[in-house]
Amino acid sequence: MNKKIGDLVRALYxxxxxxxxxxxxxAQQHTQHIKGLRVDPSYFYEIYPNQSAAEIANNVVKxxxxxxxxxxxxxxxxxxxxxxxxxxxxxxxxxxxxxxxxIFSVIYNQARAAGLLVVAVIPILDFERVWQTHPEWRxxxxxxxxxxxxxxxxxxxxxxxxxxxxxxxxxxxxxHRFSGLYAIEAVEPTIDCFWKIExxxxxxxxxxxxxxxxxxxxGDSNWRKFRAQGVTDLLAIMSEEAHxxxxxxxxxxxxxxxxxxxxxxxxxxxxxxxxxxxxxMNLQGAQKVDLVTGEILWQQWAGEFGDTVFNxxxxxxxxxxxxxxxxxxxxxxxxxxxxxxxGQNSTVTPTVDEFxxxxxxxxxxxxxIDVYDYSQMVKSQAWSALxxxx
Numbered sequence: 538m539n540k541k542i543g544d545l546v547r548a549l550y551x552x553x554x555x556x557x558x559x560x561x562x563x564a565q566q567h568t569q570h571i572k573g574l575r576v577d578p579s580y581f582y583e584i585y586p587n588q589s590a591a592e593i594a595n596n597v598v599k600x601x602x603x604x605x606x607x608x609x610x611x612x613x614x615x616x617x618x619x620x621x622x623x624x625x626x627x628x629x630x631x632x633x634x635x636x637x638x639x640i641f642s643v644i645y646n647q648a649r650a651a652g653l654l655v656v657a658v659i660p661i662l663d664f665e666r667v668w669q670t671h672p673e674w675r676x677x678x679x680x681x682x683x684x685x686x687x688x689x690x691x692x693x694x695x696x697x698x699x700x701x702x703x704x705x706x707x708x709x710x711x712x713h714r715f716s717g718l719y720a721i722e723a724v725e726p727t728i729d730c731f732w733k734i735e736x737x738x739x740x741x742x743x744x745x746x747x748x749x750x751x752x753x754x755x756g757d758s759n760w761r762k763f764r765a766q767g768v769t770d771l772l773a774i775m776s777e778e779a780h781x782x783x784x785x786x787x788x789x790x791x792x793x794x795x796x797x798x799x800x801x802x803x804x805x806x807x808x809x810x811x812x813x814x815x816x817x818m819n820l821q822g823a824q825k826v827d828l829v830t831g832e833i834l835w836q837q838w839a840g841e842f843g844d845t846v847f848n849x850x851x852x853x854x855x856x857x858x859x860x861x862x863x864x865x866x867x868x869x870x871x872x873x874x875x876x877x878x879x880g881q882n883s884t885v886t887p888t889v890d891e892f893x894x895x896x897x898x899x900x901x902x903x904x905x906i907d908v909y910d911y912s913q914m915v916k917s918q919a920w921s922a923l924x925x926x927x
Contacts, residue, residue: 570903570904570905570906571607571608571654571828571868571870571905571906571907572605572606572607572608572905572906572907572923572926573606573607573608573609573610573656573870573905573906573907573908574601574604574606574608574609574610574907574908574910574911574914574923575609575610575611575612575658575907575908575909575910575911576597576609576610576611576612576644576910576911577612577910577911577912578611578612578615578621578632578635578640578641578644579612579615579618579635580910580911580912581593581635581640581912582634582635583912584912584915584916589638590635590638590639590640590643591643591647593640593643593644594640594643594644594646594647594648595647597609597644597647597648597911598644598647598648598651598653600911600914600915600920601648601653601911602651602653603920604914604920604923604924604926605923605924605926606653606923606926607652607653607654608653608654608655608656608719608905608907609644609648609653609654609655609656610656610658610722610907611641611644611645611648611655611656611657611658612641612658612659612724613641613657613658613659613711614629614659614660615632616660616663616664616665616689616690616691617665617689617691618630618632618633618636619631619632619633619636619666620632620636620641621635621636621639621640621641622636622639622640622641622642622714622715623636623637623639623642624710624711624714626706626707626710627703627706628664628666628667628670628703629664629666629707630665630666641657642715645657645715645717645718649717654719654720655715655717655718655719656718656719656720656721656722656787656828657711657715657718657720657721657722658722658724658789659711659721659722659723659724660723660724660726661704661723661726661768661771661772661775662676662692662693662695662726662727662728662768662771663690663691663692663693664691664693665691667691667693667700667703668691668692668693669691671693671699671700673697673699673741674693674694674697674699674700674703674739675691675692675693675694675739676692676693676694676728676736676737676739677694677736677737677738677739677740678735678736678738679735679738679755679756681738681740684735684736684737686730686731686735687730690730692728692736692737694737694739694741694742694767695726695728695737695742695767695768695770695771696737696739696741696742696745696767697739697741697742698741701770701771701774704771704774705774705778708721708774708775708778708779709778712778712779712781712782712784713782716782716784718784719784719785720779720784720785720786720787720827720828721775721779721784721785721786721787722786722787722788722789722828722830723771723772723775723787723788723789724789725789725790725791725832726768726771726772726788726790726812727790727810727811727812728764728765728767728768728810728811728812729809729810729811732809732810734756734761736811737764737767737811738755742764742767743755745763746759746760746763749763750763758808761807761808761811762807762808762813764811765807765808765811765812765813765816766813766816767811768811768812768813768817769813769816769817769820772786772788772817772820772824772826773820773824774824776820776823776824776825776826776827777823777824780823780825781823785827785828786825786826786827786828787826787827787828787829787830787870788817788826788828788829788830789829789830789831789832789870789872790806790812790814790830790831790832791832791834791837792806792831792832792833792855792859793805793806793810794833794838794847794855796841796842796846797846798838798846798847798851798854798855799858800833800855800858800859800862803815803862814829814862815862817829818862818863818864818866818867819866825867826867827867827868828867828868828870828905829863829866829867829868829869829870830869830870830871830872830905830907831856831859831863831869831870831871831872832872832874833852833855833856833859833871833872833873834872834873834874834876834878835847835848835849835851835852835855835895836874836876836877836878836885836886836887837878837880837885838851838880839878839880839882839883839885840878840879840880840881840882840883840884840885841880841881841882842880842882843882843883844885848891849887849891849892849894849895849898850894850898852871852873852895852898852899853898853899853902856871856899856902856904857902859871860902860904868904868905869904869905870904870905870906870907871899871902871904871905871906871907872906872907872908872909873892873895873896873899873906873907873908873909874887874892874908874909874910874913875887875889875892875908875909875913875914875917875919875922876909876913889917889918889919889921889922892917892919892922893919893921893922893925896908896922896923896925896926897925900925906926908923
C-alpha cells in the first residue's frame, strides 16, 4: 500500500512539473524546441583526416539535417590549442590546422545557410596563452602556487580585474565577427576540479574577500560563496556583451548526483565546485543568462556508484529534478551523451540502444535536448538514435 501511495505521489509530481514546463515563459519563446548536436573540431583530425574545411562542413551540416537537428553547438575555441577561427585579438592563439582553415567560420556559414541555429561554445576560465603571459592573473592555491589540476588546464582568476577586462574584449571580438550567432555559451566554468577547496586564492581575490568580509577567513562558508560569485560575474559580463549584439547567452555545466540518484543541491555545487547555479539563474536585465544546459549523464554516475540506480531511465528523473532547479528562470536544455565514462566502480560505455533510450525517456519533456558529440555519432553510427526527434 505504501509503495502504491509513493508511486502515485511521484506520478503527480511529474505531471505537475510537465504542466509547469509547458507554461514556462522561456519555453513559449521557442516554438520549436532546441534539438542540438555538439561539434568539437578537435576530433576532425580522427574522422576526416584528409578533407578540406568546406568538405568537413558539408558533412556536418548534411548529417545534422538528416538527423533532424536544428541547432549546432560548435566549439569555437580549444583552451590549449587555440581558436578555430582567425582573430587578431591579443593573446588568442589560432589552432594551427583547423583554426588556420577557419573551420568554425566555414561550418557557421554553411549551417546558417541551411537554416540551422549556431551556438558558439567557449571557455571562460581556461586560456593557455593568457595564463602564460599574465602569471598574476592565474588561479592560485592557498600557499600561493599556481592552481593547475591537470597539465593541459590553465585556470585564471575570475576576480582579477585585468583578466575581466581582457575577457570582456574577447567576448566582444567573437560576437562582432559572428553577429549571426544564435547564442554564445560558456562551457563548464569550474573553479575547483577536485572539490578540495584548492582554488582560488589569487592575491587580488583574497584582498577583495577581506574587503567584503573583514572578519572572514579564507576557505570559510562566506569565502566559498564569494569564490563562486566570481564566475557569476564573468557570465554576467558575457551576457551583457551578447545582448548588446542581440545574441543570447548560455552556460553548460555537469550536474553531480548522489549514490541514491538524487542530484546535488545547488548550494553544494556552489560550495564544492564554485558554480553558483542559483545566483547565475537570478541574474537580471542585460546580465541574464538565457539558456542553461544541464549535463545529466547516467553512465558517469554508474561508473562511479554502480548500475543499481543509474541507467538510461534515470535520465528522466534527473531531468525533472534539473527543471525544478531552473524553475522557469531560463530556457532549459537537457544534455545527454554516448560517451564512455570511467569511475571508481567501473568503466561504462553506453550502447546505441541505451543512448537511444536516454533520449526517448525525455522526449515528451518541454525542454531542449543536446547531444555530445558529432564525432561520436559518426564513429558509433548512432544517428538512428536521433530519428525520434522528427
